[in-house]
Amino acid sequence: MEIEQIRFVVFLGIFLLMLILESFIQRHPTVDSKKTRLTINLALTGIDILAVRLVFGAAAVAAAKFAGENGWGLFNYLDWPEWIEIIAVIIFLDLMIYIQHILVHVIPFFWQFHVVHHSDLDLDVSSGLRFHPIEILGSMLFKMGLVFALGPSTLAVVIFEGILNGMALFSHSNIILPEKLDRILRFVVVTPDMHRIHHSIEKMETNANFGFNLSIWDRFLGTYIQEAKKEQPEIILGVDQFRTSEELSLKNLLLMPFKAIPKNYSLFPGND
Ligand SMILES: [Zn+2]
Numbered sequence: 001m002e003i004e005q006i007r008f009v010v011f012l013g014i015f016l017l018m019l020i021l022e023s024f025i026q027r028h029p030t031v032d033s034k035k036t037r038l039t040i041n042l043a044l045t046g047i048d049i050l051a052v053r054l055v056f057g058a059a060a061v062a063a064a065k066f067a068g069e070n071g072w073g074l075f076n077y078l079d080w081p082e083w084i085e086i087i088a089v090i091i092f093l094d095l096m097i098y099i100q101h102i103l104v105h106v107i108p109f110f111w112q113f114h115v116v117h118h119s120d121l122d123l124d125v126s127s128g129l130r131f132h133p134i135e136i137l138g139s140m141l142f143k144m145g146l147v148f149a150l151g152p153s154t155l156a157v158v159i160f161e162g163i164l165n166g167m168a169l170f171s172h173s174n175i176i177l178p179e180k181l182d183r184i185l186r187f188v189v190v191t192p193d194m195h196r197i198h199h200s201i202e203k204m205e206t207n208a209n210f211g212f213n214l215s216i217w218d219r220f221l222g223t224y225i226q227e228a229k230k231e232q233p234e235i236i237l238g239v240d241q242f243r244t245s246e247e248l249s250l251k252n253l254l255l256m257p258f259k260a261i262p263k264n265y266s267l268f269p270g271n272d
């Protein structure tokens with residue numbers, strides 16, 4: 001099996017596992033139809049995959065190969081053992097994705113696209129895939145820029161992408177973990193309870209817990225919230241501009257960035 005195929009199988013495995021777990025150990029009550037949301041989020045994912053394929057091909061991984069062959073990037077000058085390079089690349093890319101996430105909240109133009117992700121009225125494994133295709137293309141471009149600057153090994157990028165995808169499924173899933181396990185995991189990684197706070201309708205809570213893989217960036221850089229104001233099952237999810245499933249059809253999600261300019265979640269003071 002090619003590494004890309006392995007990645008896909010692992011991805012599908014985690015997706016199905018979370019989907020099954022959600023029906024047994026559900027954490028948060030739902031307000032919208034799961035079937036409808038699943039269909040919409042997966043349709044959006046299909047469009048995202050097509051968009052990336054059309055515009056970039058194999059994108060970040062191809063960029064890593066190209067940078068390697070042409071001797072571009074920092075790591076092509078450093079002669080580090082591969083496993084150290086892989087760990088360094090994963091940690092550095094994770095920090096960059098954390099910063100990117102803050103930027104898409106801070107800059108109103110980017111928020112117009114990111115709001116599609118936050119508009120989900122419930123949160124489950126499929127929410128981890130719910131992004132506007134233009135946001136996906138934008139973050140692909142950002143990652144490719146990083147890859148050109150870093151020149152990491154192809155393997156490091158494949159592993160990072162795999163972890164990022166897998167963790168997005170885990171951290172969005174609607175599953176309950178034993179409190180102790182959640183606390184222990186949270187020292188290092190983002191758990192579903194931690195990320196659910198980021199999807200709260202409360203502005204203060206939306207603008208916290210930006211991490212995707214490692215929870216350390218939020219802790220170190222002061223954007224960490226341990227508990228929401230409400231108990232976990234009572235947290236109201238989504239954004240206040242869109243409260244009905246009619247507003248959240250596939251078509252409306254695709255058009256959302258061009259219609260609504262919901263700036264009021266921006267971190268910029270004075271935009272309230
Ligand atoms: Zn966000």
Ligand SMILES: [Zn+2]
Binds near residue numbers: 117172195198
């Ligand atoms: Zn999210």
